[in-house]
Amino acid sequence: MSKSPVVAILGATGAIGVEVVQCLERRRFPLSARRLLASARSAGRRLPFAGREQPVEELTEHAFDGVDVAIFAAGGSESRQFAPLAVRAGAVVIDNSSAFRMQADVPLMVPEINGAEIARHRGIIANPNCVAVIGAMALWPLHTRNPIRRIVAATYQAASGAGAAAMEELRESTRASLEGRSYEPRVLPHPYAFNVFSHNTPVDPDSGYNEEETKIMQETRKIFGDESIRVTATCIRVPVLRAHGITLNVEFERPFAPADAREILGAAPGVKLVDDVARNYFPMPADASGHDRVLAGRIRRDLSDPTGRSLALFVVGDQLLKGAAPNAVQIAEALPR
């Protein structure tokens, strides 16, 4: 690949696409040309680039001619349809959707954790689920010292995970609620103003788990490269605009002193320790929004495990950032040039 690749961003006008575009600029990714791709509906819009405005092109079968790296920030159906075309055109696809994540020949990458996986890609590299990335960033440094056996996760997921329209629905429905007006949900299936609800992805009638939970459970094992880790998750949407929270109850192979875990996370790349007991100051979406690092705190013994092998913690990360855009750009940076 060229030292200055041509980079295409698919879904450039969506919640994650916008962050990818900004992240490429912020990290001064050495691209020679940028192609903005979106559905016909958004084509023709113009986004700022290098002091000028650049038009958004319509996504077609030939959109990837001459493209070296294609960052897909659209939905799974677009990825399934266009990723093979992009690969055939010679591009490396970094896919933010769930379409290919669990395929054996597709690396599921968090560069800080399993960067070596990049060597085995065959055209497509998958960006993990945003909650899985945020949890993995906090748990990996602990796992390398004392292997994780079991994870019980409960999430506090923001509107941003459902896209820009869901964020707008949260704002609009909350405004309506405060003004005593009724509001009919359009994007999400339940009232969102001052309400929480079980994640809106379909629930498997056999297991009882929704797709988001299943992703977290499967992807965590794949990212960690350890199929023996037992994981369960309950995914709940909360009326937060961006940044997801996760409570984690984690069982390790051996006893783990909270002070040791705190020290490890305080030094971990991509993690910021926020664990101020005296001030009652811990990770919050209000602090995580707009930040690339994952915030970790509330680190303490899980007192329901008398063996001392379990810890409890609370982590928060901006799902549009480390959970999505910068992780994709980091993967692009790691591609051999």
Added chain:
Amino acid sequence: MSKSPVVAILGATGAIGVEVVQCLERRRFPLSARRLLASARSAGRRLPFAGREQPVEELTEHAFDGVDVAIFAAGGSESRQFAPLAVRAGAVVIDNSSAFRMQADVPLMVPEINGAEIARHRGIIANPNCVAVIGAMALWPLHTRNPIRRIVAATYQAASGAGAAAMEELRESTRASLEGRSYEPRVLPHPYAFNVFSHNTPVDPDSGYNEEETKIMQETRKIFGDESIRVTATCIRVPVLRAHGITLNVEFERPFAPADAREILGAAPGVKLVDDVARNYFPMPADASGHDRVLAGRIRRDLSDPTGRSLALFVVGDQLLKGAAPNAVQIAEALPR
């Protein structure tokens, strides 16, 4: 005690006090007289009663003369100061604060669970923590069939738990956020608009648990009368006006089929099963607010426990209702007359 007792409500103008007053009326509690007590600041206000208006009296040392039942819906310091005076004046105190809950000679009552405890009171009966009540209502029917060994809880707690002023702060700060204005928190220590944060009660520097979590852990064991149950909790405030949610991962003594748990909870008193997988419809604060019953759903196997002995579920209950006021009134109804 008289068949038509004189009932005093302490903190009658607060978030819980208002619900107690309404609950006494709704359940047609056979009182002969009602006394509304509050701090000097609220004294003189008038509340409707039996078609007329009744003044709120100032809480003084002599406020309990002639009172048979005193429902305390104020804070722990008021309870510690005035409950002994009320008992000395001959009243039975039903205390909603945490002041006496863990005292060995004070029953900690949820009538559906441990109603027989009422026989051993010595003047004070404690109403449990609202989250503990909501969780216990859903778990007790399961526990009686298959004893619980371990509970891992993560909460989604509403503003109502911090009182009417916190509910107003959530509304006001959210309005400010939507209008692009800044807002300085006055009631809670962190920004509340579109944000979640670790529960605002003090954190014990040794255990790392906050007071709310400690209450849930201790009180669940006391309500269930089983000190062997291992419990851990992570308490998080979410921007919801009223009704608390709890994710529960529960280990039982023996394997538990989700279908059996569903059937048990579908028939349990005070519980409403809301578990519609096909419609992705599960317990939500929007549905629980204003309802006495606890909503339970998302019942499924905890796949991180390969023995089949663990279930996961999500419950939501209006903390001002079953979590507080009706539970207190139910205790009053159960007093021998």
